[in-house]
Amino acid sequence: MTETQVRRGVAARTNARNSLMRRCFPLMVGSATGIFVLIIAALFVELLVNSLPSIRQFGPGFLWSSEWNPVTERFGALPFIYGTIVSSLIALAIAAWIGILGAAFLAEFSPRYLATPLGFIIELLAAVPSVVYGLWGLFCLAPAMQHYIEPALQRYLGFLPIFSGPAYGVGLLTAALILALMIVPTVIAISRDLLQAVPAEMREALLALGATRWDTFKMVVLPYARAGIFGACILALGRALGETIATTMVIGNRPAISLSLLAPSYTLSSVIANEFTEATTRLYLSALIELGLVLFLISVLVNSLARLLMRAVFGTVVRP
Amino acid sequence: MSGRDHTRWRRLRAAAGIFGTALCAGTAAALLLIILGYVVQQGATAIDLPFLTQIPRPVGIEGGGVANGIVGSLIIVGIATLGAIPIGILTGIYLALYGRGRFPDVVRFMSDVLSGIPSIAIGLFAYTVLVQPMAHFSAVSASFAFMVMMLPIIVRATETAILSVPGTIYESALALGSSNYAAIVHGVLPAARPAIVTGLLLAVARVTGETAPLLFTAFGSQFWVLNPLRPMAELSLQIFTYALSPYESWHQQAWAGALLLIVAVFALNLLARLILTRRARV
Numbered sequence: 001m002t003e004t005q006v007r008r009g010v011a012a013r014t015n016a017r018n019s020l021m022r023r024c025f026p027l028m029v030g031s032a033t034g035i036f037v038l039i040i041a042a043l044f045v046e047l048l049v050n051s052l053p054s055i056r057q058f059g060p061g062f063l064w065s066s067e068w069n070p071v072t073e074r075f076g077a078l079p080f081i082y083g084t085i086v087s088s089l090i091a092l093a094i095a096a097w098i099g100i101l102g103a104a105f106l107a108e109f110s111p112r113y114l115a116t117p118l119g120f121i122i123e124l125l126a127a128v129p130s131v132v133y134g135l136w137g138l139f140c141l142a143p144a145m146q147h148y149i150e151p152a153l154q155r156y157l158g159f160l161p162i163f164s165g166p167a168y169g170v171g172l173l174t175a176a177l178i179l180a181l182m183i184v185p186t187v188i189a190i191s192r193d194l195l196q197a198v199p200a201e202m203r204e205a206l207l208a209l210g211a212t213r214w215d216t217f218k219m220v221v222l223p224y225a226r227a228g229i230f231g232a233c234i235l236a237l238g239r240a241l242g243e244t245i246a247t248t249m250v251i252g253n254r255p256a257i258s259l260s261l262l263a264p265s266y267t268l269s270s271v272i273a274n275e276f277t278e279a280t281t282r283l284y285l286s287a288l289i290e291l292g293l294v295l296f297l298i299s300v301l302v303n304s305l306a307r308l309l310m311r312a313v314f315g316t317v318v319r320p
Numbered sequence: 321m322s323g324r325d326h327t328r329w330r331r332l333r334a335a336a337g338i339f340g341t342a343l344c345a346g347t348a349a350a351l352l353l354i355i356l357g358y359v360v361q362q363g364a365t366a367i368d369l370p371f372l373t374q375i376p377r378p379v380g381i382e383g384g385g386v387a388n389g390i391v392g393s394l395i396i397v398g399i400a401t402l403g404a405i406p407i408g409i410l411t412g413i414y415l416a417l418y419g420r421g422r423f424p425d426v427v428r429f430m431s432d433v434l435s436g437i438p439s440i441a442i443g444l445f446a447y448t449v450l451v452q453p454m455a456h457f458s459a460v461s462a463s464f465a466f467m468v469m470m471l472p473i474i475v476r477a478t479e480t481a482i483l484s485v486p487g488t489i490y491e492s493a494l495a496l497g498s499s500n501y502a503a504i505v506h507g508v509l510p511a512a513r514p515a516i517v518t519g520l521l522l523a524v525a526r527v528t529g530e531t532a533p534l535l536f537t538a539f540g541s542q543f544w545v546l547n548p549l550r551p552m553a554e555l556s557l558q559i560f561t562y563a564l565s566p567y568e569s570w571h572q573q574a575w576a577g578a579l580l581l582i583v584a585v586f587a588l589n590l591l592a593r594l595i596l597t598r599r600a601r602v
Contacts, residue, residue, distance in 0.1 A: 022501035029417075032410030033427060036475065039468055040430045046448045047441065098344045105341035118349050120593075125352040127589045129529020131556045132578045135563050136355050139571070184348050214334035235436065242438025244532035245560060269440045269532065276447075276536045292444040296437060303436035307429065 044296070051290035053283055062290060068255045070275070075287035077294055079255040083265035084295070087172055087251065088240035090261070091179030095240075096233050098180075099187025106188065107195035108217050119192070126185035134249035137178040142169035142250055145177075150262055165260040168252060173261040175251035179243055183236035190232035190310075194225040231309030238302040242295060244269035268295045356582070363579025366572040376542050376558070382569060386577055388544050389555040395546070396459050396538060396554055397528055400466035404523065408471045409516065412478020417504065419479070428479075435472035442468050443533025450537070457539035459552035465533035470523040477519020481512035518592045525588035529581060531556040555581055 054062065058075060065076025102122070106115045146169030153163045198221050206216045222229075252264020253274060268291050279285040370385050377384030411431075415424055442465050450461035485508050493503035509516075531554075534540070539551040540561065555577055562574035 021505075022499050025501045025505070029410050029414045032407045033414040035407055036411045036471060037427060037430065039471070040434050042449065043434075043437070043442065043445045043468070046445050050444075050448050098348060101341040101343075102345035102348050105338070105345040109338045109341055110345070118345055121349040121352055122345070124586060124589065125348060127525060127529075127585050128352070128355065129531070129556055129578075129581050129585060131529065131531045131559050131563075132355070132359060132582055135559065135574055135578050136358060138563060140358060181351060188345075188348065212330050212334035214337040215330065218337070238436045242436075242440065244438065244440045249560075249563065269438055272440050272444065273532060273535050276444075277539070289444055289448070292441045296441045299437055299441070300433055303433045304429075306436075307432050 047289060047293040047296055051286055051293045054286035054290040057283060058287075062287075063294070066255075066257060068271075070279075070284055073281065073283050075284070077268070077291055079257050080266050080268045080271050080291060081294065082257050083172065083251065084241055084267040084269070084298075086261075087175045087179060087247065087265065087267060088237055090173070090176035091183060091240045092233060092237045094177070094180040095184045095187055095236060099184050099233075099236070100191050100229060102184070103188045103191035103195060104217060104222070107192045108221065109213065122185050122188050125181075126189065130182065130243060130246045133178055133182055134246035137174065137246060137250040138170075141177065142174055145169050145171075145174050153262075161259045162261045165258070165263050167262055168264055170250050170252040170264055171260075171262050172251065172265045175247050175265070175267075176261075178246050178250055179240045182243060182246060183239050186236040186239055187232055190235065191225070191229045194228040194232065194310075195221060198224045227312055228310050231306045231312075234302055234306035234309065238299050238306060241302065242269060242299050244273050248273050268292075359575065359578050359582060362572070362575035363577075366576035367579060371573065371576055375544055376553075378542075379565075379567060379570075384573075386553075386555060386558050386573065386580075388541065388553040389558040389577070390580070392459065392538070392541075392545070392553040393528065393555045395548060396462045396534075396552065397466060397524060399460060399463035399548060400470060400527060401520070401524055403463065403467040404470040404474055405520065407467075408474030408523075409478050411471070412475045412516075413482065413504070413509075415475065415479040416482035431472045431475050434468075435476075438532075439465070439469060439530055440532040443535065443537055446533060446537050454549075457537060457551040459538050459545075459548040459550065462534050462538035462552070462554070463548070465537055466527040466530065469527050469530065469533075473523040473526060474516075474519055477522070478512070478516050481515030481519070482508060484515065485511045514595050514598070518596045521588050521592035521595070525585050525592070528588065529556060529585050531560050 054075065058065070062075065062077055063081070064078050065074075066078040067074045067076045068079065069075070106119050106122075110118065146167050150163075150167035150169070150173075154167065157163045202220045202224060203216050206220050207213070211219065247267050248270035251267060251270060253266050253270060254264040255266045255271065256263070258265070272288050272292055272295075276285075276288050279288055370383055372385055372390070373387050374383065374385035375388045376386065411427070415428060418424065419428070445468070446461045446465035450464055451457055454461075489507050489511055490503050493507035494500070498507070534554050534557045538554050538557065540557045541551050541553045543553075545552045559574045559577040559581065562570040562577070565571075
């Protein structure tokens with residue numbers, strides 16, 4: 001195949017259009033890269049510039065004020081930052097366990113006839129659109145939470161403040177569960193690739209000493225890939241922080257900080273989704289864009305950290 | 321504990337541990353099947369010909385469909401793809417061929433970080449650069465947001481695809497007297513094409529299910545709109561709106577739409593995978 005292509009390429013060189021293209025090619029490649037870089041830079045600059053009215057009005061206090069009142073035009077981001085971070089961290093706490101152990105099964109223990117279809121199904125899980133997760137969460141998970149899971153939590157663990165208050169079905173915990181479901185495939189896919197990249201000699205050395213496969217995994221394989229897997233988890237956390245539609249549908253959308261995980265909450269992305277088209281004044285719009293800027297900066301931070309961690313382990317960046 | 325007991329204990333622990341990992345992988349897979357099953361069960365009854373061929377009816381009137389949303393999705397994603405292909409592929413070529421040094425490393429890193437930026441922030445960006453100056457919502461602003469989301473995926477796919485082509489192809493083209501350009505465009509690129517197409521399809525699949533940036537770019541519409549400079553309906557946006565409405569008939573339509581969306585996204589993923597595995601066999 002390739003030989004004919006090479007030959008065709010050499011023949012094509014003689015035609016005139018080709019010679020024009022040849023001269024333009026480095027220019028095209030360079031300018032495309034320039035546009036790409038420009039777009040990324042503009043993304044940050046635009047968010048910053050459009051947040052300026054709000055930044056001037058509220059200063060850094062925007063970040064720790066918990067008032068959100070469009071009528072009096074007092075805006076603070078704290079309830080949203082709280083909701084975003086808490087829901088994502090709970091999601092990660094659940095997804096990391098399932099993800100890492102699931103990846104261990106696919107990479108280490110499972111027979112090939114199981115690993116391939118399971119891996120494929122889990123990859124599809126990542127492809128399900130977030131609006132479908134939201135739909136399922138709203139009509140399936142939320143009622144189940146309200147009628148079965150949350151009452152049970154209250155009955156047995158109700159003495160804990162995090163499980164107090166009425167069961168609405170929609171709220172922080174439900175959002176966290178949906179988010180966990182959405183980021184599990186990310187953790188599994190990257191962790192599996194990292195585990196598979198662990199040199200076989202490492203395993204063989206320990207197996208030769210008489211260790212079981214489980215001990216080998218726990219004592220050698222997992223520690224070897226640990227930093228990378230940590231990076232994968234951070235990357236998944238980044239996904240959860242920015243997820244909008246599914247969260248908006250199941251978190252209850254109330255800008256209040258409550259200790260209870262059963263209470264409705266709000267995230268940075270869902271308040272933007274809900275209120276942006278209703279924002280009538282310049283300051284209101286600007287405050288919402290500043291929330292977007294905060295979200296942007298959080299995800300740049302989290303993603304940079306994740307990439308650096310994964311780069312540190314295997315020299316190159318593993319990308320999902 | 322005697323040695324034998326200890327061995328037995330270790331075996332038991334290994335079995336329990338491996339079973340635990342199997343349980344985790346199984347849970348993740350089972351959840352997908354549960355969700356899929358539910359969407360199919362709810363959606364299949366609501367999909368019929370009018371659903372696919374009619375536009376939405378006003379509240380309270382039964383029937384109607386999402387035809388304008390389906391066409392809107394095709395237009396919005398289509399324009400986004402047309403914009404993303406040249407920029408993404410050429411940037412990928414740049415990184416693969418001239419990719420040593422500080423600047424390419426910075427580009428690579430920025431691209432990676434961009435792939436993790438929440439879609440809603442990219443939607444805000446599209447709003448500030450396109451919707452605000454035009455003073456109204458439009459399909460092209462949604463396409464722009466989608467294009468920005470597709471770029472890092474295409475850039476990465478192109479770079480990896482080109483780097484995985486054996487260097488001998490490039491060198492033999494040069495040895496035969498071809499120019500650098502011809503060696504790349506007629507030698508290396510055709511060999512890298514399947515992997516690039518796969519990345520492209522995955523990028524399309526990724527934005528097809530995306531809703532968040534559409535809320536304040538495409539905005540949605542109840543009518544047939546084919547002009548990309550006007551607000552336009554989009555399937556995933558319709559699902560979102562219908563799901564949060566108080567009407568039972570709209571909920572049914574939301575499920576039907578979700579089924580449609582899942583089928584489309586899965587088909588794209590399967591196609592992408594098929595192209596890649598077929599190449600591997602050749």
